[in-house]
Amino acid sequence: xxxxxxxxxxxxxxxxxxxxxxxxxxxxxxxxxxxxxxxxxxxxxxxxxxxxxxxxxxxxxxxxxxxxxxxxxxxxxxxxxxxxxxxxxxxxxxxxxxxxxxxxxxxxxxxxxxxxxxxxxxxxxxxxxxxxxxxxxxxxxxxxxxxxxxxxxxxxxxxxxxxxxxxxxxxxxxxxxxxxxxxxxxxxxxxxxxxxxxxxxxxxxxxxxxxxxxxxxxxxxxxxxxxxxxxxxxxxxxxxxxxxxxxxxxxxxxxxxxxxxxxxxxxxxxxxxxxxxxxxxxxxxxxxxxxxxxxxxxxxxxxxxxx
Numbered sequence: 001x002x003x004x005x006x007x008x009x010x011x012x013x014x015x016x017x018x019x020x021x022x023x024x025x026x027x028x029x030x031x032x033x034x035x036x037x038x039x040x041x042x043x044x045x046x047x048x049x050x051x052x053x054x055x056x057x058x059x060x061x062x063x064x065x066x067x068x069x070x071x072x073x074x075x076x077x078x079x080x081x082x083x084x085x086x087x088x089x090x091x092x093x094x095x096x097x098x099x100x101x102x103x104x105x106x107x108x109x110x111x112x113x114x115x116x117x118x119x120x121x122x123x124x125x126x127x128x129x130x131x132x133x134x135x136x137x138x139x140x141x142x143x144x145x146x147x148x149x150x151x152x153x154x155x156x157x158x159x160x161x162x163x164x165x166x167x168x169x170x171x172x173x174x175x176x177x178x179x180x181x182x183x184x185x186x187x188x189x190x191x192x193x194x195x196x197x198x199x200x201x202x203x204x205x206x207x208x209x210x211x212x213x214x215x216x217x218x219x220x221x222x223x224x225x226x227x228x229x230x231x232x233x234x235x236x237x238x239x240x241x242x243x244x245x246x247x248x249x250x251x252x253x254x255x256x257x258x259x260x261x262x263x264x265x266x267x268x269x270x271x272x273x274x275x276x277x278x279x280x281x282x283x284x285x286x287x288x289x290x291x292x293x294x295x296x297x298x299x300x301x302x303x304x305x306x307x
Contacts, residue, residue, distance in 0.1 A: 128144065
C-alpha cells in the first residue's frame with residue numbers, strides 16, 4: 001500500500017464501529033481476511049498500530065482513534081463532492097445523514113420525511129436509529145448531519161432547535177393494582193419491578209435519575225430494545241414500564257395494558273434538532289433541517305378559545 005485510499009478508510013471505520021473484524025466483513029460483504037490485510041497494510045504505511053486485537057474483538061489505539069476521526073471527516077467530504085457540484089443545478093440533490101432516537105423515529109419522523117422527499121425527490125435521506133446520547137455523539141463526530149434527540153448531557157455544545165414534545169406514561173397489566181389509578185407519581189411505583197429499555201437510553205436515564213432523587217432504587221427486571229417488546233414483557237407480567245404516551249396508546253390495547261399518566265414534571269420531554277453548524281450544512285441537509293423545523297407547532301396559549 002502506497003497511500004491511504006477511501007475504501008480502506010471506510011473498512012477501518014466499520015471495524016472500529018462494529019468492534020470485530022468478522023462483523024465488519026459481514027456488513028461490508030467482504031472476506032474478513034481481506035479486511036485484516038488492508039488494516040495491516042495501513043499500520044505498516046503509517047508506522048504504528050491502529051487496533052488492539054483481543055479474544056473479544058478489536059479496540060482502536062490512540063493513533064486509531066485519531067485516524068477514526070480523520071477518516072470520518074475525509075469520507076464525509078468525499079461523499080459531498082458530487083452533491084456540492086450538483087447544487088449548481090436548479091434542483092436540490094444529495095444525501096442527508098439523519099440520526100434520531102428511537103422515540104423520535106417512532107413518534108414523529110416518518111410523515112415528515114415522507115413530505116420532505118415529496119418536495120425534494122432528488123434528495124436521499126439516510127436515517128439511523130440510536131439512543132439519544134449516541135445521536136449527539138454521531139453529530140459531534142460528523143457521522144450525521146442532523147440529530148434528533150431527547151435532552152441529554154453533551155460533551156461539546158451543538159446548535160440546537162426546538163422540535164416536538166412528548167409525555168411519558170406508565171403501562172401496567174389491566175389487573176394490576178396501579179391500573180385503577182387515574183394518574184400516579186413515579187415515586188409511588190418504585191416498589192414494583194420494571195421492564196426497561198436498553199442501557200443508556202434517554203428514558204432509562206430519566207427513570208434512574210428520578211429514582212435517585214427519591215432516594216430509592218429502580219429495579220429493572222428485564223431490558224429490551226423496542227417499545228413493542230416492552231409492552232409484550234409488561235403484558236406477560238415481567239414488570240411495569242414507562243414509554244411515550246403516543247406509543248403507549250398505539251401498543252397498549254392489543255397487549256391488554258392500561259395506560260396511567262405520570263404527574264411528574266420530568267415526564268414532559270422536549271426533543272431537539274441538533275447540528276454542528278447550520279451554515280456549514282450541504283444544501284440538501286440545510287433544506288431538511290428547515291423542513292423539520294417548519295413542522296413544529298407552538299403550543300396553544302392559555303386562555304384562547306378553541307371554538
